[in-house]
Amino acid sequence: MSKQKIIVVGNGMVGHKFIENMIEHPDYDQYEVVTFSEEPRLAYDRVQLSYYFAGKTVDELMLTSPDYYDENGVRFIVSDKVVNIDHANKKVVTESGREESYDKLILATGSYPFVPPIPGKDQEHCLVYRTIEDLEGMTASAKVSKVGVVVGGGLLGLEAANALKNLGLETHVVEFAPRLMAVQLDEGGGQLLRSKIEELGVSVHTEKNTTEIVAGETCRYRMNFADGSHIETDMILFSAGIRPQDELARQFDIEIGPRGGIVIDNYCQTSAKDVYAIGECALWDGKIFGLVAPGYNMAKVAVSHITGGGLAFEGADMSTKLKLLGVDVASIGDAQARTPGCLSYTYADGHAGVYKRLVVSADNKKVIGAVLVGDVEAYGNLLQMMLGDIEIPGSPEALILPSIDGAAPALGVDALPDSAQICSCHDVTKGDIFEAVKGGCTDLAGIKSCTKAVTGCGGCAAMTTQVMNAALTEMGVEVDDSLCEHFSYTRQEIFDIIRVKGIKSFDELLESYGQGRGCEICKPAIGSMLATHWNEYVLDDKHIGLQDTNDVFLANMQRDGTYSVVPRIAGGEITPEQLIVLGEVGRDFGLYTKITGGQRIDFFGAQLHELPPIWERLVEAGFETGHAYGKSLRTVKSCVGSTWCRYGMLDSVSMAVNLEMRYKGLRSPHKLKMAVSGCTRECAEAQGKDVGVIATDKGWNLYLCGNGGMKPRHADLFAQDLDDETLLKYIDRFLMFYCRTADKLQRTSVWMDNLEGGLEYLHEVIVEDKLGICEELEADMQRVIDTYECEWKKTLNSPERLKRFAHFINSDLTDDNLAYVEMRGQAKGRIATDEERQKQAKGVEIETVELV
């Protein structure tokens, strides 16, 4: 039997998906596939198109490759458009004159951008946004333009506006309708989105009907509007909607809808025999689907129908959640409340910039739609309720109201979908952990052995524990949140005990409130709390046994047992003389030297006995410990700010140095990072820090609880336009409140995500002093600030302590297990494998590979 020949016209996202599904079909060997593309390349990811401006290359956007098609026997012809369909003889003809016969024909021609018929629209620098070539055109045009206008304030238009803004243009959005994203949002949502986007510096002009594009006075063009107003711009980008690419069907007698689109049935068949249409060119039940997921579904259905399967296309949900210009927006189901008799609930918080509308059925029992702007956390939940036709538990408004005291807070890990990857070393998802817990693994050790989570780099331990606890809670098991087997109290309770009872040592606490001797979990945690509250020397006799090795030797232990040395470089500011000293120290002690991600310098490979002489040199030159080892303030990153930068609004370096000097040495539940940027360009990445400060023309904006690391979280804007004094006051209160109430090893981000009442509550405590503790928090902080001492300086003055800085207590020899190779000009390059290291350490010659 000869093979059936399938022609796919259009190699876009959906056409390619069809081919991929064919290739994966068990009967693929009975088919032959040929595809034509009008574009000069095979399918690429149009959905991610905008990432091209963020640096993604064309190669990275490609969804397939000639090799993949070759390997699977798919013939492909690019840069050649199909211009003729001959149903009777079952063949197609291309622009270049190529003829090809088919048994089945798949039209996957997608859509094209609609450009309104405005006089002047066909000039240079009047562009659209759909293909890679379009983007290249935009980039070229942006180079010779200062101002850009996007015509169309829909989803794609706003994405295009973001692109123009990133290309450095003064950006405007012109919309015909009275609001942005008129299809997906209601009035209130559109309004809020508009104000948020305007805050970002994009001007929005609604209810503007462009009548003509003529030569401009200050810019290349002037757009005149029907209401008599106008705007000047150098380039224009049309994003006024899409139209199905149904040209072939139109010309060759295949049924199309009254307003375009190739009519298909539930099996994606068109009115012509053996001709299918899928993707954005297809019209099903009077609807065109402008999203990729329904297209993919159609591809699956068409493959199934051709190969004798029974799948049918049954429509698609058009709910969407996305970030536009950094603003979270989501729309679910009947967002505009068009269903007869339906009811709506709205919640708006002007301060936080949140708008939510919930649309429910007439009987008040089912979710049928929603609009969310600024806070889309409820999206997954609401969507599931709508799709699953689930009855609303309790009162509907609770679904969109923020959790205030008492109500269940939206917990950090609860918000994650089951598919969220928790352990990246072993690809363990939240769902896997839940399953393991249900299967009887109810402690971390059990989870480790049955899922392998936490057994790689170990970085996911905290999150794995949180997920495990969430699973236990869900099963109704009471989660034991005591510190460890020695203390049946939470960290917060212990902190209160220390404070209220005035306890000053671990032994005192253990005697009255604990049992046994303690362990590596409770000791450092309690050591840290004692330090936060009393700020005594951490190497004091009664505290030294509590400290992790890093704190004992005031340096970070490396994998071979040597240490790293990180002096404080407040705000990243350093004099040339200090740099020279650092260079000399690195050279004289033969240390591997690296600039850290925190704007300072790290020396690696120091042995215990080398630490004191290294620090003697550093202290002499005026350096202090950088606490890179402690759960304490690490760095305050700064941008250059108003001292040099032409955009700087305030002196960010001085503020950063000021903050770093103020909070250095504060021991906290986990490490703390801060940053100060001189303007909204945010070169210091302050919104990724526990405390972020950004200068405005009216003062400082304070952001809290951001985090990079394992699970990045942007900081929340907490207060605006503060003067120096208020800024410090709020940070004092915030830090102390965190130190008192967080769990052990809990970053501010996780703490915030678990804080009942969230940001609003924090605002009440810190700004409104709802708990009446602000004075106390400030006083506690002041005590820490007043009692600061550089731990290294103090240690150098204590012969008793210095005795510990030797590898052996009874010999001057050093560890014979250390070995290095020269690497990129530094003597102390690490040897990759432990075997090699041990061989060399023991004096066996090993082969070294030259790095060129």
Next chain:
Amino acid sequence: MSEWKDICKLTDLAANTGVCALHNGEQVAIFLDGKEQKVHAISNFDPIGKANVLSRGIIGDIKGRLVVASPLYKQHFCLETGECLEEPENSVKAYQVRVEGDVVQLQA
């Protein structure tokens, strides 16, 4: 009769911490348990982290057993037997140790 070798003064050990001694060419981690004022000694080499670091771990008790947690990856080693609680196949050697007067001694 077994012989004992002087290693260091008892005052060289801070309560609930460890030091490392060189003993017959081997690295030995010696700890002082503050609660009972008793010394314990096991190998200084962490077979999991593959480095000579055990003397620099935090000591404590886990389900009643006196242990040190490796400063590298936190596995627990029993101070009395050298057994690794998490991975018994990675246990380490334990040494005989005592205090004579104010001197810490290891069995030769």
